[in-house]
């Protein structure tokens with residue numbers, strides 16, 4: 001009943017691990033899949049190793065967390081070892097980033113043989129200059145990054161969008177026009193910050209970071225709803241999903257699958273099984289026989 005497809009990739013259910021949480025090692029990617037996720041997304045990686053920011057890199061706030069990890073990763077060559085270690089039956093999505101269309105294309109080409117899909121992180125709100133949201137806030141740069149990757153890979157590509165723009169539909173359309181096969185929305189919101197009132201200093205070493213968790217869900221659902229009305233390609237919803245009701249909202253808004261990030265820090269990887277059981281119960285109770293029947297229902301009659 002929960003089986004679904006995105007860009008011709010068969011998923012046993014519509015839940016996915018979001019980029020950046022438990023996605024740095026093959027062992028944890030395998031573990032999250034065994035715990036029930038329908039697919040897993042790696043932590044974002046780049047051509048060269050990147051140390052990221054100093055600690056503290058995360059802080060809890062009301063309704064979620066703020067993080068500025070700084071896209072730390074060991075670089076594509078080392079990351080390939082982890083990709084090789086992911087079990088064959090696990091639908092695997094590589095999240096990649098770079099500072100230019102050419103860099104994105106080089107990373108994508110060198111990992112496509114190991115993965116089922118590539119997700120382009122053009123949306124991190126606290127990345128170094130020239131990376132992350134500074135790309136995804138510019139429609140023509142987004143177009144060039146997506147085109148460069150699509151020119152060199154055969155696997156489907158999803159472009160992960162930032163909510164921190166004036167008009168997310170404009171960016172979504174430029175990614176679609178450039179050939180993106182799907183869109184993932186949204187990356188963390190902000191940047192935001194927290195100040196320690198004892199020291200009168202920002203808590204995070206980078207001062208600012210991206211907000212994630214339950215508090216951002218209404219923004220994420222609105223982004224999915226808004227983009228669904230304006231593009232043809234499938235949408236993957238992410239932002240604040242913690243139980244099956246959240247997943248249902250995203251499906252009704254127009255997503256074909258949902259990713260889960262911050263909630264894993266609260267509830268552990270078992271959260272995937274719980275969301276799937278709850279979703280199945282909801283579908284039986286409401287007479288839905290497939291996930292597809294639920295996608296975009298919030299738009300009917302509007």
Ligand SMILES: Cc1cc2nc3c(=O)[nH]c(=O)nc-3n(C[C@H](O)[C@H](O)[C@H](O)COP(=O)(O)O)c2cc1C
Pocket residue numbers: 018019020021043044058065067069071095121124160186187188211212213214216238239240241259260261262263
């Ligand atoms: C600790 C942490 C690290 C993250 N790292 C990445 C990353 O490497 N690449 C990326 O595209 N998104 C990253 N994200 C964003 C998540 O994938 C997701 O888009 C966002 O957190 C909203 O979903 P959530 O509320 O379920 O966490 C990260 C989020 C968190 C909390």
